[in-house]
Amino acid sequence: MQTRPLLERIDRDWRAAQPGLDPSPMRRVILLARTASQLARGVEQVQGRHGLNGAQADLLFTLYRSAPPEGLTPGDLASLSAITPASTTNRLDTLEERGLVHRGPDPADARSRRVRLTPAGRAQVEALLPEHLRNEERLLSVLSEAEQAELERLLLKLVNGLEGG
Structure with missing residues (x-):
C-alpha cells in the first residue's frame, strides 16, 4: 500500500478503535521509516x-574521504561510517576478499590493525x-533547495534530541 493511503487508513482505524486517541x-x-526505506x-x-551494497559502499566512501595514508582502525572506521560496528568486520572481510581494502598491522600498535x-x-x-551523487540529487529533487535545507535542519534537530544532545 502506498504511504499516503496507509496513513489515512491508520487515522480512520484509530478513530474507530479509540476515538480520543491522537x-x-x-x-x-x-x-520517517518508510521514507528512509525508500x-x-x-x-x-x-x-x-x-x-556493492549500501554498507560496503559506505565503508569505501568513509575510507576514501576520511582515512590518512596509513588507514583507519576498524573502530575508527565504524565510528565514522553509517553502519554499526558489529557489521563492520563482515563487510570488511568481503571487501578485502574482493581486493578493495587491505587490513594490515598498525605501525604504532602491534595489537591493532589499519584498514586502507x-x-x-x-x-x-x-x-x-x-x-551516486547524481542519484541522491535525483532522490531529493522533489524538494526545492530551501525545502531540502529545512528538512536537514529538522532532521538534525530530531536526531540530536534522540541522541540526547
Whole structure:
C-alpha cells in the first residue's frame, strides 16, 4: 500500500478503535521509516550496479574521504561510517576478499590493525561517486533547495534530541 493511503487508513482505524486517541506520532514515525526505506532502496540500486551494497559502499566512501595514508582502525572506521560496528568486520572481510581494502598491522600498535583502500578500492569509489551523487540529487529533487535545507535542519534537530544532545 502506498504511504499516503496507509496513513489515512491508520487515522480512520484509530478513530474507530479509540476515538480520543491522537495517532499523529505513530503516523510520523511510520512516515520517517518508510521514507528512509525508500531512500535506502533508491541509493542501493545504484550501488548494486557497481557490485556493492549500501554498507560496503559506505565503508569505501568513509575510507576514501576520511582515512590518512596509513588507514583507519576498524573502530575508527565504524565510528565514522553509517553502519554499526558489529557489521563492520563482515563487510570488511568481503571487501578485502574482493581486493578493495587491505587490513594490515598498525605501525604504532602491534595489537591493532589499519584498514586502507587498495588502488582497486580507490578506483571503485571514483567510478561510483559521480553516479551516486547524481542519484541522491535525483532522490531529493522533489524538494526545492530551501525545502531540502529545512528538512536537514529538522532532521538534525530530531536526531540530536534522540541522541540526547
